[in-house]
Amino acid sequence: AQSVTQLDSQVPVFEEAPVELRCNYSSSVSVYLFWYVQYPNQGLQLLLKYLSGSTLVKGINGFEAEFNKSQTSFHLRKPSVHISDTAEYFCAVSDKTSYDKVIFGPGTSLSVIP
Amino acid sequence: DGGITQSPKYLFRKEGQNVTLSCEQNLNHDAMYWYRQDPGQGLRLIYYSQIVNDFQKGDIAEGYSVSREKKESFPLTVTSAQKNPTAFYLCASTRGPSLSTYEQYFGPGTRLTVT
Secondary structure, three states, X not given: OOXXXXXXXXXXXXXXXXXXXXXXXXXXXXXXXXXXXXXXXXXXXXXXXXXXXXXXXXXXXXXXXXXXXXXXXXXXXXOOOOHHHOEEEEEEEEEOOOOOXXXXXXXXXXXXXO | OOOEEEEOOEEEEOOOOOEEEEEEEOOOOOEEEEEEEOXXXXXXXXXXXXXXXXXXXXXXXXXXXXXXXEOOEOOEEEOOXXXXXXXXXXXXXXXXXXXXXXXXXXXXXXXXXXX
């Protein structure tokens, strides 16, 4: 069975500082990986996804993530955060080999401090 | 603009009453999903449907029911059998029949409070 771990439930960071949100997954098969963002009382929006190819993936709003197969990680990074980045971030994984479900991590709440 | 609409945004019900949450999409997507979100638990899959007139249970289907009579619509009924129905409910859709290939597009959610 697949699972997703987001090691930090809350991450406070000062405006214009860099940030890394950590995501680790477990799976016995090849996977697709996603990061979603959720602003308060809204649905989720896709930030970026890894399907295949280059392990460094660039997304919207200046975010990027790197797929590390040996460490089963897919950490999200941004070199300089803005107040508007304050939101909940979810890492998700799905199984390439079957019509299985997408598994979401518990989420990381990013708070940008002015 | 294409997208997913969920109505209403806030819903209040008395314990013991069934309630139906609406989800409509005009993206021409084949597959649709319902998730439940509780604080600190991420999203949990309730039901999903890959084609019209067919749907499958997710991880927490007990106390819920769905229908998929039209491609655009996937309503969720929260029945009185659901022990703890108060939550934020999210509807999503994907282009293809496989969850495993495509990103999911989400609606704005419905916050259900049962007292």
